[in-house]
Amino acid sequence: MTFEELVRLGEYVWEVPQDTALRMRVPGRIFLSEVLMKYLERGAIQQVANVATLPGIQKWSLAMPDVHTGYGFPIGGVAAFDVSEGILSPGGVGFDINCGTRLLVTTLFKEEIEPRINELTTALFEAIPSGLGSKGQLRLSEKELDGVFSGGAKWAVNQGYGNPTDLKHCESNGCLDGADPTKVSPLAKKRGKPQLGSLGSGNHFLEIQCIDRVLDKKAAHLFGLKEQQVCVMLHSGSRGAGHQICTDYLKMFQAASRKYSIELPDKQLACVPADSREARDYFSAMAAAANYAWTNRQVMSYWVRDVLEQQFNTTATLVYDVAHNIAKLEKHTIDGRRKQVYVHRKGATRAFDKDVSYGIEQPVLIPGSMGTASYVLHGTKKAMSTTFGSTCHGAGRVLSRKAARRSLTWRGVTESLQRKHIAIKTDDLSSVPEEAPEAYKSIDEVIDVVSKLGISEAVARLTPMGVIKG
């Protein structure tokens, strides 16, 4: 796989021709500017081509501008598979099922928070468990855990962790249909049970942010966003439950892929026909993990609101909650026909042109790396016709975690945050360099590309004031 094989179709569109690799059923498409092209890895191109070999893939194997090498699918990968001739692949979702982003907007403005930013960051850090293997404050029974798997964010709201309006402001209303806790292994339940309501570690975070620029007045107004207003962004997923569900089904699908004679260029792409019993079981378990993740973010929002009430006698409204590692059954127009497909988004965000939450396009939340801007965008018609209603999910790594640790120190990174008046709290200082801005591409460049492509449009830019690194 070489860069010379890529064919430039437009300013930001690069094609991986169908004859690049054996058995590709469709071409690949990678969306990049010339600046981002410099970061494209050979491995990522290979992975785009590998996904294109899977049965029932529709139109293209896609990669968003924040693409980088993953395992199986590239990170930033999007692919849609026919419901009857296509496949479902746990590797196309990833281990952190429904890893996603949630944004809450407070009634506070930057100047009110500024003098107390350290205090607020510390209070949130103490209220929300974070770090490796972090455990939540809830003690769930088996039955309650099943309720989480089946009901998603609604379970949390019914228990008093939020209000019904929150559900309206979540992708899929915070619950995927078809979840079945009996398809979740005892081990996945054991891993998930103590962790509900915890952030986790790695690139998961909570940030106190300030809206530094409104870029689309009408949409911002509808989403309830004003310049200088303070927001809280959460990035977390389905914790050990999701990791184990993916591990279980990947293993099961190694043999199942052979049974269905599906040739795989990479074992991590193990998959089964979308209409098989195995696929139905996986979908039911994956939906359960997705629901766990929505509940997780809902419960953490409760603690955020609790701290805001105690410290500032105020609350926060949920703007939106999006998944960026998920497979969903959706209808798309493909070659002029409405078709049901399983859209796999691995490190990619849904960006629909219509959404019930605000009666306009769907809000999209894109976090930047630690200490840099994040964005609120909205979906577009163009996304519906070119990316199965999808866009990027973040800045995308350029340095491996190891390389980041080698070239940066935690002291240097935290000092540079402090110079920008950004408070930071973490359980694990040694991992701070891994999430430093230098380890990622420029979020502004990635947003510029998705905007110019027209697959989403920027509504507001947010800058961090306080960071809790998981």
Next chain:
Amino acid sequence: MQKYEFIEHTADVTFKAYGRDLNELFENAAEALEDTMVFLDEVAPGETLTIEMSSDSYENLLYDWLSELLIMFEVERFAVKKCFVRIGGLSLTAACLGERVDLNRLRVNAEVKAVTYHDLTVTRNDFYHAEVTLDA
């Protein structure tokens, strides 16, 4: 002979493990995983846990073995300092020496979410080697 080495991977952690035989290969792969998760010199070999498992290929056995160690760390908080592996056919028996760690005391290196099948190989020429990518 080198026991294992880490290779650059943008998003995750990839390592190559080596062994004169399969037993040593699996022992060294386990050490590479533990080395990713914790600081090994801070772990004491005070307690022994026994693991038995079997699979249908060496790759799948390695996947299961490493997944089991990962779960032992996440669920039981058991970090392995050293292990002794015996492989016969496609069955594995292992004695794992380590301790149940207190995360307030022990420094954690990185949270590993899962072992992946991506480019997972177990091969043999003069000696055995394996390549493993972890989602970390």
